[in-house]
Amino acid sequence: MTPVQALRAERWSPYAAGAGLGVIATLSMALFGKRLSGAGAYQHLSGCVGRALAPHSLYWKYVMPTGMTWELWLLGGTFLGALASALASGQFRWRLMPDRQWEQAFGPSVTKRWLVVLVGTALIELSAGIAGGCTASLAVSGGAALAPGAFLFMAGMFGGGIPTARFLYRKPRNAGAGAPS
Amino acid sequence: MSALAPVCLGVAFGWVLHKAGMGRYDVIVNVFRFKDLTVLKFLLSALLTGMLGLQLLGALQLAPHVPVAPTLLLGNLLGGLVFGVGMATAGFCPGTVAAGAGEGRLDYLVPGSLGLYTGAVAFGLLYPSVFPWLAKHGNLGEVTLPALMQVDGWLVVLMFWELGLMLFYLIERGPLRPPSDDASHTHAASASLRGSAR
Numbered sequence: 001m002t003p004v005q006a007l008r009a010e011r012w013s014p015y016a017a018g019a020g021l022g023v024i025a026t027l028s029m030a031l032f033g034k035r036l037s038g039a040g041a042y043q044h045l046s047g048c049v050g051r052a053l054a055p056h057s058l059y060w061k062y063v064m065p066t067g068m069t070w071e072l073w074l075l076g077g078t079f080l081g082a083l084a085s086a087l088a089s090g091q092f093r094w095r096l097m098p099d100r101q102w103e104q105a106f107g108p109s110v111t112k113r114w115l116v117v118l119v120g121t122a123l124i125e126l127s128a129g130i131a132g133g134c135t136a137s138l139a140v141s142g143g144a145a146l147a148p149g150a151f152l153f154m155a156g157m158f159g160g161g162i163p164t165a166r167f168l169y170r171k172p173r174n175a176g177a178g179a180p181s
Numbered sequence: 182m183s184a185l186a187p188v189c190l191g192v193a194f195g196w197v198l199h200k201a202g203m204g205r206y207d208v209i210v211n212v213f214r215f216k217d218l219t220v221l222k223f224l225l226s227a228l229l230t231g232m233l234g235l236q237l238l239g240a241l242q243l244a245p246h247v248p249v250a251p252t253l254l255l256g257n258l259l260g261g262l263v264f265g266v267g268m269a270t271a272g273f274c275p276g277t278v279a280a281g282a283g284e285g286r287l288d289y290l291v292p293g294s295l296g297l298y299t300g301a302v303a304f305g306l307l308y309p310s311v312f313p314w315l316a317k318h319g320n321l322g323e324v325t326l327p328a329l330m331q332v333d334g335w336l337v338v339l340m341f342w343e344l345g346l347m348l349f350y351l352i353e354r355g356p357l358r359p360p361s362d363d364a365s366h367t368h369a370a371s372a373s374l375r376g377s378a379r
Contacts, residue, residue, distance in 0.1 A: 009200070011200060011201070011202050012197075012200040012201060014201050014202075014219045014220075014222035014223040014226065015222055015223075015226045015349075016226075017197045017200045017201035017223055017226075018197075018201065018222060018223040018224065018225065018226025018227040018230065019226050019227070019230045020193070020197040020200075021194070021197045021198075021201075021223070021226075021227035021230075021231075022226065022227040022228065022229065022230025022231035022232075022233075022234060023230060023231075023234060024190060024193045024194055024197065025227065025231040025234075026230070026231050026234030026235055026238065027190070028190050029231075029235060029244070029247050029248055030234070030235060030238045030243060030244035030247060031186075032186055032187075032190075033246040033247070033248055034187070034248065035248050035250065036190070036194060036276075037275075037276075038274060038275030038276025038277070038278070038279065039275040039276075039297070039301070042275070042294075042297045042298050042300070042301040043301045043304070043305070045298065045301070046298065046301035046302045046304070046305045047305070049298075049302050050302050050305040050306065053302070053306065054305075054306055057305065057306070057308075057309065058309060059305045059306075059308040059309060060305060063308065064305060068184075070187045071187075073184045073187035073188050073191065074187040074188070074190060074191040074194070075191065075279055076188060076191060077187060077188040077189065077190060077191020077192045077193075077194065077195060078191040078192075078194050078195035078198065078276060078279040078280060078283075079191075079195060079279045079280075079282055079283045080188075080191070080192050080195060080283070081191060081192035081193060081194060081195025081196040081197075081198075081199070081280075081283070082195035082196065082198060082199040082204060082279065082280040082281070082282070082283025082284060083195070083283035083284075084192065084195075084196060084283075085195070085196045085199035085200055085283070086199055086204075086283055086284040086285065091284055092283075092284060092285045093284075093285045094285045094287060095284075095285055095286050095287060095288075096287050096288060097288060098205070098206035098207060098272065098286075098288070099205070099207075100205075100207050101206070101207040101210070101211075102206060102207075102272075110288075113288055114288055114291070114292040115292070116270060116271055117271050117288050117289070117292040117293050117296060118292040118295060118296040118299075119270075119271075119296065120267045120268075120270045120271025120272075120273075120296065121267070121271060121273075121275075121278065121292070121293050121294075121295075121296025121297045121299075121300060122296040122297070122299045122300040122303065123263060123264075123266065123267035123270075123300065124264055124267035124268060124271070124273075124274060124275060124296075124297070124300060125275060125296070125297040125298075125299070125300025125301050125303075125304065126263070126300040126301075126303050126304050126307075127259075127260045127261070127262075127263035127264040127267065127300075128260065128264060128275060128300075128304075129260070129300070129301070129304030129305075129307075129308070130256050130259060130260035130263070130304070130311065130315065131256055131257050131259070131260020131261050131264060132250065132251055132253055132256055132257065132260065133250055134264070134274055134275045134276065135224070135274040135275070135276060135277075136194075136274075136275070136276045137250065138250050138257070139224065139228075140224065140227050140228060140231060141231070141248075141250060142249070142250030143228045143231070143232065144227075144228060144230075144231025144232045144234070144235055145231075145232075145235060145247055145248070145249045145250065145325060146232060146249075146325040146326045146327060146334065146337055146338075147249050147250040147251075147252055147323070147324070147325060147326075148252045148321065148324065148325075148326055148329060149250055149251065149252030149253060149254070149257040149321075150250055150257075152252070152254060152257040152258050152261065153257045153258070153260065153261040153264070154224075154261065155258070155261065156257065156258045156259070156260065156261020156262040156264065156265060157261045157262075157264050157265040157268065158213070158265060159261070159262055159265060160261065160262035160263060160264065160265025160266040160268075160269070161212075161213040161265030161266065161268050161269035162213050162265075162269070164213065164265065164266045164269035164270060165210060165213035165214045165269040166213075166214070168269065168270065169210075169214055
């Protein structure tokens with residue numbers, strides 16, 4: 001595979017892409033003293049609404065700075081990087097719904113998918129706050145620095161995810177009765 | 182503050198997230214169903230590479246201020262559990278929302294970003310009542326495994342590499358290989374990448 005073919009490929013081996021992510025995390029932490037993050041950016045913006053809801057909250061006064069922080073630039077870059085990769089491989093396309101699997105399991109309703117996304121992401125961001133990080137900032141960056149909390153977080157992630165997926169994608173009791181909802 | 186460094190790091194981050202297929206709902210969900218272990222392979226490869234890189238740079242004294250994620254036993258575990266529930270339901274995590282949005286997915290861009298923002302505000306509102314309680318239980322601070330176990334960092338890295346490589350072997354060649362592999366084209370791609378790159 002030539003370099004150009006690799007750039008235009010739809011998918012890379014997860015091992016190659018993962019090693020790339022490891023190098024990126026290493027550089028970010030060693031050169032700039034910053035963990036990679038996904039959830040952080042939203043926390044750094046949360047003050048805009050949060051201060052209006054709770055004007056005297058110590059959280060937005062002292063704990064969580066609001067503004068164009070490192071994490072926000074990083075998130076913007078993440079979006080651009082994925083956009084570049086999708087354009088290079090010809091996968092960019094405006095879509096309202098996942099391409100596969102969702103419809104078989106939950107039906108064609110866009111409203112339903114969007115509502116589930118809304119609730120799911122709120123839950124994810126809230127729990128990232130409780131855990132002290134997300135997949136990028138705690139699992140990958142924390143794990144690379146050998147922080148015990150990272151491995152506990154990953155254990156929790158699979159411990160919560162596996163039974164949830166089992167429940168959501170359980171086989172319908174009577175065959176042909178359609179998908180679980 | 183210069184924006185150049187975080188934007189460049191972010192572009193690289195988004196690029197590998199997309200190339201690994203992390204912008205796709207089914208790839209994320211199916212790791213919890215043992216149908217497609219791409220997420221596991223991606224995550225573990227990143228961990229192994231990252232810990233080796235940091236250990237190496239640390240030994241060369243090129244990484245003076247590595248940030249260590251704080252360990253709060255209760256918070257890490259409880260947060261992780263709920264995080265997993267959300268991930269298996271909606272099919273992404275905070276970083277992959279940006280990656281999926283970059284692919285043109287409006288369910289990521291619109292309700293995804295809105296939901297993440299709502300969750301962040303909710304956490305801020307809950308913080309004064311929740312954090313003191315979390316900080317009381319199993320707060321180990323910014324500790325590392327080698328410091329906790331009082332062993333050399335290289336030993337811990339070596340142990341993780343042995344475990345990781347063993348797991349990769351079991352996944353690719355052994356009994357842990359998913360029975361119905363949804364991502365067969367990924368395996369073809371990985372085979373060709375392996376052939377030329379290594």
